[in-house]
Amino acid sequence: MVTEAFKGEIYLKVDSKARVSIPAAMRRILDAGDPADDSHTRSRVVMVYGAGGSYAQCFSIRGAQKLYETIAAHPEDSEKRDGLELAYVARSSDVEIDDDGRIVLPPRIRLRMGVTPEDMAKGFNAVFVGKLDRFELWKAETYDAETPDLASISPSIRRHLTPPKP
């Protein structure tokens, strides 16, 4: 049922108006995952900044709906439910993709990513990191610093690529 998935690390520029192009390949997945009713012409991306890490998590509309169903499965008055609503609903925004394939990063997302006023004045680089059902959006500098380089992770990771025996 997995149609197509977010993949890859794509570096793109954010300009001084906080605009970024969404990588074309990812944009196509977002388009496909946005039910076409006539309340909105353009497709959208759901950006979450409440779930930890110095990056934003991004979902297609359908991806976000699945997330909300998971949240709604918790009892209405539970603490977990409150926390999840705070992290993934209150601390999220639906962002429209304009006709040039760009979005404007909302202020809170920029905050979460660790974007400084100087970054904004000059523009800065961001990385889109595909994670199958979602992608993450990082400030390039942060991503490069916090992400283990390939040499160190790959041998152990590879070992787990074989499905575990039942």
Place this chain on the structure above:
Amino acid sequence: MVTEAFKGEIYLKVDSKARVSIPAAMRRILDAGDPADDSHTRSRVVMVYGAGGSYAQCFSIRGAQKLYETIAAHPEDSEKRDGLELAYVARSSDVEIDDDGRIVLPPRIRLRMGVTPEDMAKGFNAVFVGKLDRFELWKAETYDAETPDLASISPSIRRHLTPPKP
């Protein structure tokens, strides 16, 4: 059936006349959720102050109708039904949105939010907090103090994203 939902945390100013702009994105949802009959030109928001917490809960007209149906599903003479009717029906007001997109906060709502006379004299900041089918309206100061900050909630929250076992 999910049309569109309230999301995000938006900080706005309340002036000394108790006026606040409703964030444009939320206003659009309220507009869409207010059936257009000619008894009212302007759209409205249903503000509830009886449900606990130091904030007001706000619904679109349609959202409130759904709420009333839920309440009506409880047996007529049950204690739960009485409580819900008091909290969500008696202690609520329909507030009109003016042509500039603003509302005037009713006194009862201000009371619930913990707004002091000094706050009113100078004006103060409020936060609109989206929760899908409704949004909450807080005094900014209170919200910031009572809401766990991002760093502290996130690691534990993420762990709970797995749906609860039935």
Place this chain on the structure above:
DNA sequence: TTGATCTCCATGATTTCCCATGTCATCTCT
């Protein structure tokens, strides 16, 4: 009349929209 409330207007800031440009990769035609 005196507050209080409602309407309308003004303004600065932001956001949105539209068009232009540069750079690739691909395609077409001789």
Place this chain on the structure above:
DNA sequence: AGAGATGACATGGGAAATCATGGAGATCAA
């Protein structure tokens, strides 16, 4: 094969529209 056309993408800038907010006058109730 190579020159040039074509089209998709990323990026930049200016003009126009929207948004939040402040204040002045009109209206209403007591």
